[in-house]
Amino acid sequence: MEALLHYCWKHKLFPLATLMTTDQREVEVIDPGLHNRHAGPDFFNAKVKIGGTLWVGNIEIHDKSSDWYAHGHDRDAAYNNVVLHVCERIDTVVTTENGLTPPQLQLSVPQKVSEHYQELITIDRYPPCYGIIPSLSRLLTHSWMSALQTERLEEKTEAIRERVKQCDGSWEDAYFVTLARNYGFGVNGDAFEAWARSIPLHAVDHHRDDLFQVEAIFLGQAGLLDLDSVPERYQESALSEGYFTRLRDEYLYLAHKFGLKPINRTMWKFLRMRPQNFPTVRIAQLAQLYHQRTAGLSQLVACTTVKELEEALATHATPYWQTHYVFGSESKKSEKHVSAHSLRLLMINTVIPLLFAYGRYRADEQLCDRSFTLLEQLPAEDNHIVRMWQECGLPVENAGDSQALIQLKREYCDQKECLHCRFGYEYLKRNIT
Numbered sequence: 001m002e003a004l005l006h007y008c009w010k011h012k013l014f015p016l017a018t019l020m021t022t023d024q025r026e027v028e029v030i031d032p033g034l035h036n037r038h039a040g041p042d043f044f045n046a047k048v049k050i051g052g053t054l055w056v057g058n059i060e061i062h063d064k065s066s067d068w069y070a071h072g073h074d075r076d077a078a079y080n081n082v083v084l085h086v087c088e089r090i091d092t093v094v095t096t097e098n099g100l101t102p103p104q105l106q107l108s109v110p111q112k113v114s115e116h117y118q119e120l121i122t123i124d125r126y127p128p129c130y131g132i133i134p135s136l137s138r139l140l141t142h143s144w145m146s147a148l149q150t151e152r153l154e155e156k157t158e159a160i161r162e163r164v165k166q167c168d169g170s171w172e173d174a175y176f177v178t179l180a181r182n183y184g185f186g187v188n189g190d191a192f193e194a195w196a197r198s199i200p201l202h203a204v205d206h207h208r209d210d211l212f213q214v215e216a217i218f219l220g221q222a223g224l225l226d227l228d229s230v231p232e233r234y235q236e237s238a239l240s241e242g243y244f245t246r247l248r249d250e251y252l253y254l255a256h257k258f259g260l261k262p263i264n265r266t267m268w269k270f271l272r273m274r275p276q277n278f279p280t281v282r283i284a285q286l287a288q289l290y291h292q293r294t295a296g297l298s299q300l301v302a303c304t305t306v307k308e309l310e311e312a313l314a315t316h317a318t319p320y321w322q323t324h325y326v327f328g329s330e331s332k333k334s335e336k337h338v339s340a341h342s343l344r345l346l347m348i349n350t351v352i353p354l355l356f357a358y359g360r361y362r363a364d365e366q367l368c369d370r371s372f373t374l375l376e377q378l379p380a381e382d383n384h385i386v387r388m389w390q391e392c393g394l395p396v397e398n399a400g401d402s403q404a405l406i407q408l409k410r411e412y413c414d415q416k417e418c419l420h421c422r423f424g425y426e427y428l429k430r431n432i433t
Contacts, residue, residue, distance in 0.1 A: 002063045004109050004117055005088055006042060007419045009061060010035050013429055015110055021103040022090055025051035033059055040078045048084055050103055057083035065104055068094040116428045120418040127392065127413050129427040134393040136426060141394065144422040148404035151411070153371060156353035157360060166197075171361070173201055175297045175354055182349045183282045185342070191267035191279070195222050203258045208291060213250060215287040215318050220251030222283055223265030230327045238328030243320050275325040276336060281317055285338055289315035300351055301358065304370065306377045309347050314338065344378055348399050375400035385409050 008014065009032050019027040026049075033046030041058035048055050058081050062068060065087045073079040073094070080096045085104045095101050120128045160174060167173035180196035181189050198221050207213040219225050225248040230238050238244040254260065268279045275281070289295055295312045303309045316322070317336035325331055338346075352371045359367030378399035380386060389405045390396055396405065411417065418424030 001109075001117075002061065003419060004114065005061055005063070005086070005107065006035070007428075008107070008109050008113060009043065009059065009086060011425065011429070013110060013113055015108065019105060019107070021050060021084075021105050023103065025103065027084070027105055030054075041082055046083070050084065055083040057081045059084050059086060060102075061086045063087065064089040064091050065094055066092045068092075112430070113428050116430060117418065120424060120427060121416050126388070127409070129418070129421075129423050130392040132423070132427050132430070133389075136423070140422065140426070145401055145404040145408075147422075148407045149372070149375070149400050152403050152407040153353055153356045155407075156349075157357040160354060160357040161361075171358060172297050175300075175350075176201060178354060179295075179346070179350050180286065182346055183286055184279075185277060185345065187269050187273065187277075188279055188282075191263070191269070192282075194263050194267060195283075198261070198263050200258060200260075207254070208293070211287065211291045211318060212247075213254065214291050215284065216247045216250040217254055217260070218283050218287045218290075219247060219280070220255060221260060221262050222268070222279065223262040224268070224280060224283070225251050226262075226265055229265045231329075234326060234328030236328070241328060244327045270326075275331075278325050280324075280326060281321055281336055284317040284321040285315050285336065288318050289313070297354075297358070301355065301367070303351075306347070306374060309351055309374070310340075310343055313343055313346055313351070344399070345381070347374065347378060348381065348403065372400065375403065381406075 009029075012029055012032060014029070019029070021027060028049040029046075030049060031045075031047040033043030036042055036044055042061045043059040045056065046059045048059075058079075060068070060073065060079060060082045062071075062085070065085060067087075068074065068085065069092070073082075073096075075097055077097045080098045080100070082096065082102045085094055085102050086107050087104060088106070088108055090104055090106045093101060094104065160178060163174035163177050164171055167177065176199075177193055177196040181193040184190070184192035199217065204214065204217055207217070216225075223229060225244070227235055227238070227244075230244070251260075255262075270278055292315065294314075299312050300309065303312055315338055322335050323330050323333045352374050355374075356368050356371035359365065359371065376398045380396045380398055380402040383402075383406075385406050386396055386402045389408075394405065396402055408421070408423075412421045412424070418427070
């Protein structure tokens with residue numbers, strides 16, 4: 001497997017026997033070079049001694065040497081500076097575009113490395129490297145989790161940048177879309193994002209001081225002021241209560257004024273969901289938050305502690321929804337505050353990535369550093385991914401750790417990217433003989 005041969009070369013996981021070219025010259029690898037993941041030779045600027053002579057140049061790696069011709073390297077000047085061709089099987093001599101014949105090294109993946117790699121990609125127990133976790137040094141674990149934490153923030157930053165682009169450069173609008181998406185808490189995330197994109201905040205802002213109008217626009221754009229969106233058994237009582245009709249009439253007026261078109265109401269999921277997570281309740285909480293003007297982008301940037309963020313994001317349902325979960329069905333009164341647990345998730349998935357992305361945009365290192373500080377101040381998430389790693393022996397002390405482990409599972413374990421994981425590296429290099 002060529003990828004595994006790349007890995008062995010990169011980490012110098014060689015058999016103990018002397019490395020020799022096909023013409024019997026001894027090879028000493030001083031520096032394997034910089035791994036290239038784009039077009040061109042596999043490793044740049046390597047340093048190797050061949051027959052006692054130091055060569056500095058590029059390395060190309062293949063399963064078999066005839067792949068050199070199959071990939072057209074003999075016609076590509078980019079491969080003229082290859083100083084060593086490394087293959088698991090040598091089946092032909094190779095030449096470069098300028099007529100040179102680079103030396104070739106037959107290199108096999110050490111048996112132990114191959115066996116351990118097969119274990120990693122085939123073993124049923126999850127994660128497959130669980131056995132070595134307790135033996136890893138705290139320094140190694142900490143450094144890898146710090147890198148994973150940064151990697152996860154970078155990925156979220158890229159998603160936020162894309163939203164800013166789609167919002168014509170408006171960070172405020174992109175923030176609203178990101179916040180709305182995370183108000184879906186996974187199940188309704190896509191619907192909330194589509195809903196938020198459909199709302200022209202520059203127009204709605206003129207009505208921000210009127211909570212009833214904000215709620216009318218928010219619920220109307222969600223398609224939830226269509227009578228067919230109300231369960232049939234509650235439709236008559238919804239109409240008799242009057243509030244549904246008032247909201248619908250107000251929305252129709254504002255929709256005509258601003259040229260609004262609601263999203264498809266069938267996007268929303270209500271089944272097998274706790275009533276406090278119903279889209280109607282979450283949208284009412286967002287309407288209240290938008291109306292109270294405490295959680296705009298500028299207010300969040302000014303927050304320096306978790307407590308300040310909690311106060312900025314704290315909200316509850318609008319009056320009607322304090323006694324309802326759906327139109328026409330009255331329930332016991334509750335202000336339906338966003339829970340402390342939900343606030344923490346909103347900080348982890350919305351506010352902190354946004355602060356990091358905005359800090360990158362403004363070249364404000366303090367804002368980026370604050371993102372990491374806030375993650376360290378928040379308790380770790382409690383989900384099946386985090387519990388799985390804890391059972392393997394990994395310490396999880398804060399939200400930064402739990403975010404790192406989510407990144408590890410989704411981007412490395414699930415994708416079988418063991419060759420690019422530091423835990424995988426430790427697993428692969430055990431007892432090489």
